[in-house]
Amino acid sequence: MRTHWSIRLVLLTLLLVVASVRADDLLVAAYNVESGGADIAKISARVGAIDGVAIWGFSEVEPAWVEGLVQGAALTETGQFAAILGTTGGNDRLAIVYDTNRLEYIAHQELGWINPMNRVRAPLVAELRDKVSGQRFLFTVNHLYRSRADQRHEQARLLNEWASKQTLPLIAVGDFNFDFQIEGGDTDASRRDAGYDLFTAGGVMGWVRPATLARTTCPNRYEPAVLDFVFANTTALAWAKSSTILVSEEDCADVAGMPDHFPVLALFDLPRVSQEAAAPPEASPVLSPPVTKAQILERIGAIEKELAELRRLVEGM
16 A cells, blocks of 8 residues: 555645634635646545635636536635636636635736737736735736747746736736746756746746745656746735645546646735725726737737748648
């Protein structure tokens, strides 16, 4: 019989995380649930086994899975959960699932200009208000281009540019595909994807770094590296208390239908705001920045370049 020390370690880690959660604390999670390669019943059970999460950022979501994700999030919780499903990515979408008892929905948006050629997924952003502290904040889930490094880097740059203009606290989670190597990622830029540096440039966003780094994907898929992150802007980063990668290799190795990524949790201590500031506001205007003529022309140029490349491929057949 195989030993299950890694499962025991995960359970112990979860107990420590949940035990440290106070009433004002907000626990968030990122989880790539592998559309097309996993079983929603098993995903739902895995999500339900993780207590205390008030808001999930899911990537690689099949549209039919939303109800199962909501049920999983609510499995051992006292709150009611609702979902925001992205519209881009076909059967490989982004979703936010949040506790409506804890969080008040204000608005949401997809950042369509950060979706190269409309081929992958536009970042999904929700503006929420925490009912306990009164804090308003932005929460975004992301899944950047895996197979095209140039497009991934452009997404990271555009996300940094967008984040730099936000006035609300911002938490950004997801599968960024930054391949931050466990060994050497800190000191050697070649041991992490350039997108990491583009996204964090200027101190706009900072990594809510786990105390112990571990791979966020199953063995034999990628090198030992962090692909899934929780980031925050300066304001929200000051609230960050801890982060944990929930490694359970037995799931990957032995259980068919489980995702090939591990969940990542982060705990934030939200300060209380005045009653006036806590009043439900209208959506922040910066959530929907106007598209400029230059941005439209840039996108047209990129599309024309892609079409020219496709024509060359067809002519060479």
